[in-house]
Amino acid sequence: MTVLLELEGLQHRYDEHAVLHGIDLRLQAGEFAALIGPNGSGKTTLLHCLAGLQRASAGRVLIGGHDLAREPLQARRLLGFAVDPARLPPLLTGRECLRLFAGTRELSEIPAPTLALAETLALAPMLDRRIGQYSLGTRQKLAIALGLLGEPPLLVLDEPLNGLDPLSAYALKRHLQQLAHERGTAVLLATHSLDVAERFISRALLLMDGRLRRDWPADELDAIRADPQRSLEQSMVEALAAERPADAN
Numbered sequence: 218m219t220v221l222l223e224l225e226g227l228q229h230r231y232d233e234h235a236v237l238h239g240i241d242l243r244l245q246a247g248e249f250a251a252l253i254g255p256n257g258s259g260k261t262t263l264l265h266c267l268a269g270l271q272r273a274s275a276g277r278v279l280i281g282g283h284d285l286a287r288e289p290l291q292a293r294r295l296l297g298f299a300v301d302p303a304r305l306p307p308l309l310t311g312r313e314c315l316r317l318f319a320g321t322r323e324l325s326e327i328p329a330p331t332l333a334l335a336e337t338l339a340l341a342p343m344l345d346r347r348i349g350q351y352s353l354g355t356r357q358k359l360a361i362a363l364g365l366l367g368e369p370p371l372l373v374l375d376e377p378l379n380g381l382d383p384l385s386a387y388a389l390k391r392h393l394q395q396l397a398h399e400r401g402t403a404v405l406l407a408t409h410s411l412d413v414a415e416r417f418i419s420r421a422l423l424l425m426d427g428r429l430r431r432d433w434p435a436d437e438l439d440a441i442r443a444d445p446q447r448s449l450e451q452s453m454v455e456a457l458a459a460e461r462p463a464d465a466n
């Protein structure tokens with residue numbers, strides 16, 4: 218199996234505040250992984266480090282075998298990252314933004330799968346309006362379409378379901394699942410929506426206080442799903458309680 222993402226001893230600190238304490242992780246082609254964990258556990262920081270938006274304080278990020286620090290162009294070419302919707306340029310239309318982004322991926326036009334995804338997410342009717350006029354959910358949809366543009370083999374999404382209506386959220390989850398199954402895309406998605414995570418993913422990773430504390434592989438998730446008495450939510454609560462026994466008292 219092709220390893221698309223490899224983190225080795227990844228650390229990050231903001232000035233004196235250490236946030237990530239040596240993360241080791243391998244994500245393979247076709248894996249759809251949810252990164253879960255409490256507020257402030259470091260999920261966004263981790264995703265920013267592996268997208269090159271933050272420089273890790275120590276450790277390595279390898280994307281498709283390319284070291285992000287040494288071969289950033291080769292590494293980033295394999296990565297799709299949905300930017301923060303608040304950072305989208307308000308004066309451009311969605312279509313202009315997609316064209317611009319297609320150019321950075323050396324594509325002369327907006328690819329057909331991106332336009333199809335825009336239809337699926339009910340974003341298409343908004344594409345000729347300025348982004349400044351978009352609702353939060355519509356910005357989120359555009360950010361996702363930009364992240365998925367060109368169908369890169371590794372997708373990294375930070376809370377992509379925030380602000381999406383139920384139909385669009387369902388369509389996105391199915392789309393990501395299909396990419397993983399049919400194209401072998403590796404997806405890493407940070408989320409607080411465990412119900413979302415539980416039904417669609419093939420792996421769950423629990424980050425707590427900047428450390429990966431638990432890794433549920435596909436067969437464990439299948440066992441949780443098969444047992445009506447169990448849920449990923451409950452398993453996560455148990456894992457958190459086991460790490461913080463003093464807090465429980």
Ligand SMILES: Nc1ncnc2c1ncn2[C@@H]1O[C@H](COP(=O)(O)OP(=O)(O)OP(=O)(O)O)[C@@H](O)[C@H]1O
Pocket residue numbers: 231234236254255256257258259260261262263
């Ligand atoms: N730019 C920054 N400067 C200083 N500290 C930061 C910065 N960004 C995040 N932090 C701190 O890093 C820690 C991890 O934050 P991060 O946003 O990565 O967590 P998170 O797991 O994504 O949280 P949430 O679930 O609330 O989105 C927090 O203590 C946060 O206050």
